[in-house]
Amino acid sequence: MQTIGNVGWKLVGVSYMDEVMVTSETLNRSLPKLLLALALIVIVLSSVVSRRISRPIRQLEMSMKSVERGDFDKLASSEGPLEVKHLADRFNMMIGTIKLLMKQIVSEQESKRKYELEALQAQINPHFLYNTLNTVVRMVGMNRNADVVTTITSLSKLFRISLSKGNAIISLEDELEHARNYLVIQNIRFKNKFTYSIEADEQVSSCSTLKLIVQPLIENAIVHGIEPSVDEGHISIKARLDGADVVIEVSDNGLGMTEERLNEVRAGNVKSAKGSGVGVMNVQERIRLYYGAEYGLSFESELEEGTTVSIRFPARRIEQEGRVADDE
Structure with missing residues (x-):
């Protein structure tokens, strides 16, 4: 209410x-x-x-x-x-x-x-030209004109391939030709102390490779295997395809290495009392730097029997190498 x-x-x-x-x-x-x-x-x-x-x-x-x-x-x-x-x-x-x-x-x-x-390329055998010219001078003094012509001709071909218009990559055929000219010069220099042979499968000739990877191994075989031996030596170079890889084997029948020394070399200690081992280390570093750590050198040796050094890198044609370089 x-x-x-x-x-x-x-x-x-x-x-x-x-x-x-x-x-x-x-x-x-x-x-x-x-x-x-x-x-x-x-x-x-x-x-x-x-x-x-x-x-x-x-x-x-x-x-x-x-x-x-x-x-x-x-x-x-x-x-x-x-x-x-x-x-x-x-x-x-x-x-x-x-x-x-x-x-x-x-x-x-x-x-x-x-x-x-x-830089590694520039380290390859700076003393080689000096030694070769000294050999030429001695041969001129001994009137070995034919050997002088052969040495100078091989030397010119060797340096033509070494220069290769500034390219670090050349064909495997050119690399083996470079090795052949080097062997000619060294064979004259060491008074035919060794023989040599070069064999390459047809498929690998057009493959590309870093230049000057065979010559340091030949030099190593001569200096450490052939030269100290009293017997006539032989250096064999073989190039073949192994799956997707190129394998180049440089073998000699020289002094060889002990098991202990072979293990040191495989572990990367290639230095020795005679020679610094710079050439072999140089090749190893350049291959791994360019192709990868899974590629490079491998060593087999037996005392008084000889040594074989194998180079392994991927098989690429010259035109493929150009495309790879562009991609990189």
């Missing part, structure tokens, strides 16, 4: 007890359903918002894992909340910077490898 002030009327509201009870019961029944509906709405909204935030973060995490595996091409997606977008953009900028730095490092390493190859 309520009194209306100005007119003095009484306003009376009447409610039946049964209706109040029915309304209360209906409200009690509806309230849990309403709360459940509100909870479902909250859960759905939370899930949507969570997915919108977490999905870009998961994508960013996947991009980071790809980078850990070495895949720098998968960039983070610039979606989601503003903070996540900024984080993804910064991550992508970081990846771009890393890729640029990696390209620079590869370029620098390639230049370094080229300079190292050139």
